Structure formats: structure tokens, C-alpha cells
Amino acid sequence: MQSLQNGEWKPGEGIPSETELAARYGVSQGTVRKAIDELAAENLVVRRQGRGTFVATHNEARSQYRFLRLRNDVNESGHPKSRYISVEKVRASTSVAKQLDIKPSELVYVVKRILDFEGKPLIFDEIWLPGVQYKGLTLEKLQNWGSTLYGFLEAEFGVRMLKAVESLKAVSALPEQAERLMVPLGTPLLYVERLSITYAEKPVELRRGWYVTDGFSYRNELY
Structure with missing residues (x-):
């Protein structure tokens, strides 16, 4: 280890x-x-x-979508396509800093993206990444990458996500989520918050995602 x-x-x-x-x-x-x-x-x-x-690497087929749990209720084949919207550098709020185990007001990158399934936007992600860990991250680099986000972070910054802790709850679409996901305001969505962890139990990503689940289910295996 x-x-x-x-x-x-x-x-x-x-x-x-x-x-x-x-x-x-x-x-x-x-x-x-x-x-x-x-x-x-x-x-x-x-x-x-x-x-x-x-x-193990995120850039091999068996691991690329290991953390993605949204599945088509009818056909489980096929993978989503990432559409990156923006990369912004901001100061971490107290709550974000606490979850990422960094100091409040430290610089973090906020990545916004859409995951399209068969051309339909089903997931809107807001991804918070510690600035020191991912120095030099740009929207252009993400848009030019041809595979998964975790594959990019591993290849570009040497960060490998080993496990994640998630919490889920039902929410209503607010204006930004409704616009990004092309659904009416107030539409029921599944909200998934994920804290991804690397070696030595170090948190390296905070992800907040809003999921449209019409025809799709969030599936997990419990042991």
C-alpha cells in the first residue's frame, strides 16, 4: 500500500x-x-x-464506469457522454472545505458538466476539486479528453479514486438544474452527493449530482 x-x-x-x-x-x-x-x-x-x-487504472474498460450507478431499466448497455460546461476557480466554503479536509477559503476548482445518455441529459454534476491537487486544470483540457473524468484525473494529475461515500435523497429541480437537464422547474430528481477518496483515506473530490430517473434506476450491490 x-x-x-x-x-x-x-x-x-x-x-x-x-x-x-x-x-x-x-x-x-x-x-x-x-x-x-x-x-x-x-x-x-x-x-x-x-x-x-x-x-488498477481508471483507463481500462473494466474500471471506467465502476462508480456510475445509473442504469437503463430496459437496456443496460451503452455509456454516457460527458459534456463539460465550465471550470471555475473559487474559494472553498466552510462546508466544502470540511468535506475535502482543506482549510476554508482555500482555492478549489468547480467543474460543471452534463452526462448525456443516448443524447438525453440525465445527470448534471457539480464537482469540487482541491486547487493544490489539480493545479492547471482547464475546461479545454477536459473537453479534449476522450474518456472518463476519473481517467483524466489519473492521467493528468496522478490521482486515483479508490472508493467513494455517497448519500442520496429526493429533491425538486431548481432553476439551474431544470435548465441544464431540460425538465420543468420542480421536477422530482435524485440528488447524489459523493465524496471520493484516494490512498491514506484522503478526500480528493466532492461531487454533487442531480439525476433524472425516468426510465433509469440507481442500482447498487450490497454485500
Whole structure:
């Protein structure tokens, strides 16, 4: 975990073999295998038959939409298309600073975007990112990126989202949400607030999303 956190092994790169790791840490190969199994279960590494073990990345197909839970009630195939609206640099409010574990009034980037499903706007996101962590973020860079936001943040800034804590509730569309999602004012929406976390339990993204759920459901798996 320390080597992953320190960037010794980058996303997408292979880690040393079990034999090499056993020698490095002075433990049995079986112990190393169990440790790697735990990392794989947490989506930190990926085993590839005959090739070895690799650091998981948001830029591989199996992980690109791991955090997206909105699914078509009829057809679960297909992926949304991001449409970035703006990137603004502002001072963090007290509540945002507390959630991101930064000082109040620190600079943060606010990204606004729409996620379209089959040409229909279904999600309006407001994404808060610590300024120090994502220095140099621009709307142009996001618009020129061809994959997911998490893939971009990993490739451009070396930040990997390991897990997220979400809260959901029903709300009514306010003027901005109604305009962005092309629905009448007061339309029932699903509000999803997500705090994404990287190594060492460090919060690195606060996301507030408004979802249109006509014909779609927010699906999760509970264990």
C-alpha cells in the first residue's frame, strides 16, 4: 500500500512478482499471494492470467464506469457522454472545505458538466476539486479528453479514486438544474452527493449530482 501510495508502481504498470515481493519483505510467497488477493478484492490491483499483477487504472474498460450507478431499466448497455460546461476557480466554503479536509477559503476548482445518455441529459454534476491537487486544470483540457473524468484525473494529475461515500435523497429541480437537464422547474430528481477518496483515506473530490430517473434506476450491490 505504501508503494502504491508513493507512486513506486504507477497505474497500469506491473508490480514485482510474488517471488520478488516475498524476498523484499521477508515473508512467504503464500503470504504475499494473500496480500495481493486482498488488494485485488479492493480494486487496487488486477491479476492478468499469464502476465502478472498490475496496478488498477481508471483507463481500462473494466474500471471506467465502476462508480456510475445509473442504469437503463430496459437496456443496460451503452455509456454516457460527458459534456463539460465550465471550470471555475473559487474559494472553498466552510462546508466544502470540511468535506475535502482543506482549510476554508482555500482555492478549489468547480467543474460543471452534463452526462448525456443516448443524447438525453440525465445527470448534471457539480464537482469540487482541491486547487493544490489539480493545479492547471482547464475546461479545454477536459473537453479534449476522450474518456472518463476519473481517467483524466489519473492521467493528468496522478490521482486515483479508490472508493467513494455517497448519500442520496429526493429533491425538486431548481432553476439551474431544470435548465441544464431540460425538465420543468420542480421536477422530482435524485440528488447524489459523493465524496471520493484516494490512498491514506484522503478526500480528493466532492461531487454533487442531480439525476433524472425516468426510465433509469440507481442500482447498487450490497454485500
